[in-house]
Amino acid sequence: MATDRSAARKVFDSFARAVADIPDGAVMMIDGFGGPGGMPSFLIAALRDQGARNLTVIGNTAGLPGFGAKAGQEFITTAVLYENRQVRKTIASFPVPRSPSVMTPFRKAWQAGEVELEVAPQGTLAERIRAGGAGIAAFYTPTSAGTDLAQGKETREFGGRLHVLEHALTADYAFIRAHRADTMGNLTYRGTSRNFNPAMATAARVTIAEVDEIVPAGEIDPEAVVTPGIYVRRIVQRPGAGQ
Amino acid sequence: MATDRSAARKVFDSFARAVADIPDGAVMMIDGFGGPGGMPSFLIAALRDQGARNLTVIGNTAGLPGFGAKAGQEFITTAVLYENRQVRKTIASFPVPRSPSVMTPFRKAWQAGEVELEVAPQGTLAERIRAGGAGIAAFYTPTSAGTDLAQGKETREFGGRLHVLEHALTADYAFIRAHRADTMGNLTYRGTSRNFNPAMATAARVTIAEVDEIVPAGEIDPEAVVTPGIYVRRIVQRPGAGQ
């Protein structure tokens, strides 16, 4: 049964310590939806400082400046990992800003041939991550059938409609941005900041959550838990309240 | 945008009216987990009284007396539909009581050859229903590989492990037992009464929810909604408070 001693086991006191063991070549799930809401910025910054290289980064974007942010609001995205040349492969649905004239560290790295890109439809990406966490090896979806993104993939008709076989994604580490954690690792989110975080939390060997506050077990209504603690290995509280 | 007038559209004032249009031959998703918690008993009773025949019933059980109930507690399960000879096919994971000596209407109908049975592993059943609601035509699962329940199904290795191809399930109608609904059809549940209900709610053309209470839109925290209103077509309140 849960005891108070268990509290200390998941709660880490620094972002640096929480990411310290990430090795070169690790497969990472990080991003939220692209904006500051749902973005595990402190964990990303810690990974930049930690310096692991040859990473694969799975996320909705590859760092979009200003997306979903207040005017002039600064926030750290996975862009800093491209800037620091830590990434060798990206799987994303919306990798670059809409305007081709907006240069980003990812776009620069991609143009220089330093990073490999796999573009996946956003819903397929979310479902592949969910499948990875749920022990589903692969699934048939109608999304992308007949398009360039289905090239080289197996297809098959179901109910007279062409479907594409898509494979599960898993990761070594997932960085999660949640609102509240209890000491058992149960998480809640805020609004659309939920996005890719709950699925990513299920699909990594080690899931690390960056949260606004950590409360004792029992403080989160069992009905309101979005990510059950079984999926969360490490929790770190962001400095300051709220954000 | 939501207006107060919308309230009246999903809320039905009688169980009989809510099930009136179910035709002979309909595919139904009903059950909860087997016990009174999560069982849409009033809707089941209304369907018995309505009399539609040749139904396919997809559910975890096919009516288990006493399961998950207080000693002597009476509750209506899908058993009444078998008793009334309304069912021609069942898909279930736990169709009969553990003891072969406990006779149930389903067991009797099955022994008499009046009802066809497909047994599915519980997790595969839940995932097939979820897939039906999520537009996934089929998926590969390791569950049941190499067993009798995989006979006649396609298999394939992923990562050196045998997987079975399982197809999505959808229904014409789902009966849902929830705790609270708002007038937009958003639902919350209580404890383990959630079980198959949220997945079933997504997988039917017409989802009908039986709830303890109906509150105005805005009374349920957007973060705590388990079944978003998009999935719920009709809502009926159970007589009396609580149950």
Add this chain to the structure above:
Amino acid sequence: MKQPMDRDVMAMRVAREFQDGDVVNLGIGIPTLASNYIPEGRRVTFHSESGVLGYGGVLDDGEGDIDLINAGGQFVAPLPGMSVFSSADAFAMIRGRHIAVAVLGAFQVSERGDLANWMLPGRGIGNVGGAMDLAAGARRIIVVMEHVTKDGQPRLVRRCTYPLTGLRCVDLVVTDLAVIAVTPQGMELRETAPGYSAADIQAMTEARLTVAKDVREVEL
């Protein structure tokens, strides 16, 4: 006098398609504008692949909350009866055919309803976002776009030359010049902007148009 529709008129025309009770997903740009013109007496619920159902209008920077955005990253207002959910759940709704209408922008639409709206050829890198999921999943796809490109090239084409988003998925196209339905028999011109004849429209359209018996000027 020939009078192309402006962005707001196009949005208004699109909004007339929304039926009472519809759940609608709006793309960025003119599609988002359509939320300002819901016909009186119809209840429409908005869905965004950012993970929210039943949200309200777009908010400005001051009122906005970074934890409540639409798929374009704009801040939106909460409404009573709103719910939030994960991306996996948001796309389960889309792929599972629970969205009545998606309104999307496009580069090209072919006469059989193929849609190209995610990638410009030659750009090398494309943002697909949720476009393919919406194309495959929404029960009805309305495209809203300029009738021709800036260079005057038709966007309604026999076959798309841009990378496809989805096959045979578009149901209705609203442009600044016309309203055109995609039917099993091909494209049918149903409404024109004021002052345009069917021949005017066909002249700016590569796709072959049939003309509806009751073709008329667009009404709002």
Add this chain to the structure above:
Amino acid sequence: MKQPMDRDVMAMRVAREFQDGDVVNLGIGIPTLASNYIPEGRRVTFHSESGVLGYGGVLDDGEGDIDLINAGGQFVAPLPGMSVFSSADAFAMIRGRHIAVAVLGAFQVSERGDLANWMLPGRGIGNVGGAMDLAAGARRIIVVMEHVTKDGQPRLVRRCTYPLTGLRCVDLVVTDLAVIAVTPQGMELRETAPGYSAADIQAMTEARLTVAKDVREVEL
């Protein structure tokens, strides 16, 4: 003197396998009993396919809540830090290999670790419930059962003759007479009930047993 283990001793022996931090799924019967014997200082979280994680002990009829049951339909106690979720999510946890240990009953276990526990041959109808999902998904499967049938037939067999639940999935078997590990080389006898020799155990076992170098009487 030969002293078979009783149900509580078997449950106690099973519980010794739980490691600190494990999430454990317990089948009905002796497996459920194991929750009473968690070793001091180890934190174990219980999962049930009824849709709950972090619940407490079994409650009697009076205290029970019909909205908080385990997979066997028994009422269980809430605990701080508990969470509830749907069946689809409960089995995502199982299939996705997030459950450290499942403790299951069985009719037969084969020497390569095949499990038969869901259907008696000839009964015509079987309740599979979550058995196959647990067999395929839990990271470690411990079977707890009587060493032989009521008729004295071995349950540890060369090949299962009953319908299979899962292939090569069992890691450890705890019976009333012995503790036997399933290794890549086959079954290994590790512990015996008091007074039983390795030869005694093999005599009641159809599967071929190797005897661990440090085979010993079961310790609790």
